[in-house]
Amino acid sequence: NAGVTQTPKFRVLKTGQSMTLLCAQDMNHEYMYWYRQDPGMGLRLIHYSVGEGTTAKGEVPDGYNVSRLKKQNFLLGLESAAPSQTSVYFCASSYERDLAQFFGPGTRLTVL
Amino acid sequence: KNEVEQSPQNLTAQEGEFITINCSYSVGISALHWLQQHPGGGIVSLFMLSSGKKKHGRLIATINIQEKHSSLHITASHPRDSAVYICAVSRGDGQNFVFGPGTRLSVLP
Numbered sequence: 001n002a003g004v005t006q007t008p009k010f011r012v013l014k015t016g017q018s019m020t021l022l023c024a025q026d027m028n029h030e031y032m033y034w035y036r037q038d039p040g041m042g043l044r045l046i047h048y049s050v051g052e053g054t055t056a057k058g059e060v061p062d063g064y065n066v067s068r069l070k071k072q073n074f075l076l077g078l079e080s081a082a083p084s085q086t087s088v089y090f091c092a093s094s095y096e097r098d099l100a101q102f103f104g105p106g107t108r109l110t111v112l
Numbered sequence: 113k114n115e116v117e118q119s120p121q122n123l124t125a126q127e128g129e130f131i132t133i134n135c136s137y138s139v140g141i142s143a144l145h146w147l148q149q150h151p152g153g154g155i156v157s158l159f160m161l162s163s164g165k166k167k168h169g170r171l172i173a174t175i176n177i178q179e180k181h182s183s184l185h186i187t188a189s190h191p192r193d194s195a196v197y198i199c200a201v202s203r204g205d206g207q208n209f210v211f212g213p214g215t216r217l218s219v220l221p
Contacts, residue, residue, distance in 0.1 A: 033208070040213070041213065042116070042198070042211035042212055042213045042214060043198070043200075043209075043211040044211075045208055045209070048208060058208065088153065090155065092155075097202065097206070097208070098142050098143055098202035098203075098204050099160065099202075100145060100157040100160045101145075101157065101209070102157070103147075103154070103155040103156070105153065105154055106153045106154070106155075108153075
């Protein structure tokens with residue numbers, strides 16, 4: 001089993017460009033999450049999904065959109081990247097909301 | 113005041129030392145989680161506990177629900193234990209995890 005995978009691992013964007021981060025999990029988990037991690041701060045939830053076809057806002061959703069068209073995939077989109085979105089992005093999944101989460105390896109995004 | 117706090121923020125230890133990392137929280141929880149973030153960035157879950165104590169190898173996690181406090185202990189520390197240790201709580205009321213800021217541990221040989 002691959003667990004949780006993320007693509008790409010690194011990306012550099014210019015302000016105003018768009019991109020999509022892909023998260024895939026092969027554990028048949030219902031719950032999937034997108035977090036960002038910034039220096040000196042804990043993980044902050046951007047958006048999450050409680051099942052195929054559902055999405056919900058987290059703590060810091062502005063500037064991001066998500067989609068969960070298939071149970072195993074959770075996409076995070078940046079429509080018009082800003083320097084404030086420079087961060088490391090982690091995807092995670094879990095069988096139920098309160099159970100342990102399994103994390104992907106992270107995507108390091110730099111917006112110039 | 114953050115809902116989940118950790119201490120210390122940074123910790124340097126010599127190989128072989130006994131290490132304690134603390135987590136305190138101010139909200140009602142259904143479970144508390146300890147995670148480890150390796151220097152390369154990967155995050156793994158170490159423990160999930162709602163009462164008492166759990167042990168895995170040299171790692172021990174305890175929780176005191178009444179005092180809203182948890183500790184992560186590492187016995188006979190080793191340089192490979194160097195990582196950021198993150199405390200998180202699940203609130204069991206339809207809310208998502210709340211993460212602490214992490215404790216950066218460096219174990220010197």
